[in-house]
Amino acid sequence: MLGAGFMARTHTAAARVARADLAALASSSPETASRAAAELGYASATTADELIASGLDVVHVCTPNPTHVDYARAALRAGAHVICEKPLATSAAEARELAAEAERAGRPGAVPFVYRYHPMVREARARIAEGEAGAVLTISGHYLQDWLLDPGDDDWRVSSESGGPSRAFADIGSHLVDLLEFVSGDRIARLAAVTRTVHPERGGRAVTTEDTAALAVELAGGGIGTLLVSQVAPGRKNGLTLEIAGSRESLRFEQEDPERLWVGRRGHSLLLRRDPDTLGADAARLSPLPAGHPQGYQDAFNAFVADAYAAAAGETPAGLPTFADGARAAVITDAVLASASAGTWVEVSAE
Numbered sequence: 001m002l003g004a005g006f007m008a009r010t011h012t013a014a015a016r017v018a019r020a021d022l023a024a025l026a027s028s029s030p031e032t033a034s035r036a037a038a039e040l041g042y043a044s045a046t047t048a049d050e051l052i053a054s055g056l057d058v059v060h061v062c063t064p065n066p067t068h069v070d071y072a073r074a075a076l077r078a079g080a081h082v083i084c085e086k087p088l089a090t091s092a093a094e095a096r097e098l099a100a101e102a103e104r105a106g107r108p109g110a111v112p113f114v115y116r117y118h119p120m121v122r123e124a125r126a127r128i129a130e131g132e133a134g135a136v137l138t139i140s141g142h143y144l145q146d147w148l149l150d151p152g153d154d155d156w157r158v159s160s161e162s163g164g165p166s167r168a169f170a171d172i173g174s175h176l177v178d179l180l181e182f183v184s185g186d187r188i189a190r191l192a193a194v195t196r197t198v199h200p201e202r203g204g205r206a207v208t209t210e211d212t213a214a215l216a217v218e219l220a221g222g223g224i225g226t227l228l229v230s231q232v233a234p235g236r237k238n239g240l241t242l243e244i245a246g247s248r249e250s251l252r253f254e255q256e257d258p259e260r261l262w263v264g265r266r267g268h269s270l271l272l273r274r275d276p277d278t279l280g281a282d283a284a285r286l287s288p289l290p291a292g293h294p295q296g297y298q299d300a301f302n303a304f305v306a307d308a309y310a311a312a313a314g315e316t317p318a319g320l321p322t323f324a325d326g327a328r329a330a331v332i333t334d335a336v337l338a339s340a341s342a343g344t345w346v347e348v349s350a351e
């Protein structure tokens with residue numbers, strides 16, 4: 001494990017469920033590493049270089065964004081399977097290079113776009129893939145949080161040096177566009193974005209990264225949509241919502257209420273609840289608990305890590321987000337920044 005923050009804890013809990021041998025943890029200082037290793041149950045605390053050189057099967061990269069590429073590449077070259085937090089890189093070019101190298105190494109990596117692992121997301125995806133929902137006409141989505149609402153709120157992601165040029169979009173917009181493309185089976189072909197930095201100063205430093213982003217998108221398949229991303233939306237903690245209107249049904253998924261999927265129809269609408277006995281195979285596979293026993297964020301994370309380990313062992317689990325998907329989100333992030341700065345629509349490369 002590289003890192004000792006919230007994501008390191010979440011990955012570790014999932015690694016335990018997958019019966020990983022928690023070999024070593026490294027962090028920004030020896031003190032933090034020793035404390036976190038003891039708290040989370042790693043056998044040793046070490047430095048990043050030693051950890052990578054020690055020949056582990058899997059390395060989890062949960063460090064600040066600009067360090068992802070160097071650590072992931074070094075771990076890959078040392079022979080490890082790498083699970084790297086998003087954004088995979090702070091530019092599309094670097095993310096693509098890393099994804100290509102991982103592909104060549106035969107270890108395509110994994111990026112925790114974990115909302116894919118909610119069973120009701122798989123149900124929505126299956127309804128579109130199997131034609132039940134019809135052709136995708138419109139998409140509306142938002143991802144709203146409030147943890148950076150006040151000018152006094154600060155974090156390493158706020159500074160472009162320690163977080164990268166995009167903040168709100170790279171941090172949470174990336175999840176939203178990954179989910180949109182995963183569920184719809186379609187791709188964003190063009191977009192127009194507006195971004196705002198609501199607080200130009202935080203912690204005595206000038207802020208250049210965005211607090212909010214609003215997008216209009218066109219899909220390759222002809223559908224159109226709007227997306228809103230904010231880290232300054234009062235009362236919204238982790239409000240990711242995706243609504244897709246097909247020509248026969250609408251589908252609405254809310255991350256904070258992940259046991260349900262709204263299926264809108266002109267005649268009568270349905271509110272489906274997660275029930276492995278009645279859902280499709282993909283949704284049922286991700287339902288270790290029976291109906292009526294709510295699953296949530298950590299369950300999705302556990303399922304993601306289990307699949308990433310299965311891929312490391314040579315299996316091909318359905319819907320595992322790889323470095324290629326991390327690179328795709330980085331391509332869209334670059335397009336958002338380019339569009340916002342030029343004030344025009346931009347084409348989003350298909351790769």
Ligand code: SOE
Nearest residue numbers: 006086145171172175231238
């Ligand atoms: C903070 O914005 C954060 O922890 C993101 O970094 C995660 O990706 C998201 O899942 C929850 O919010």
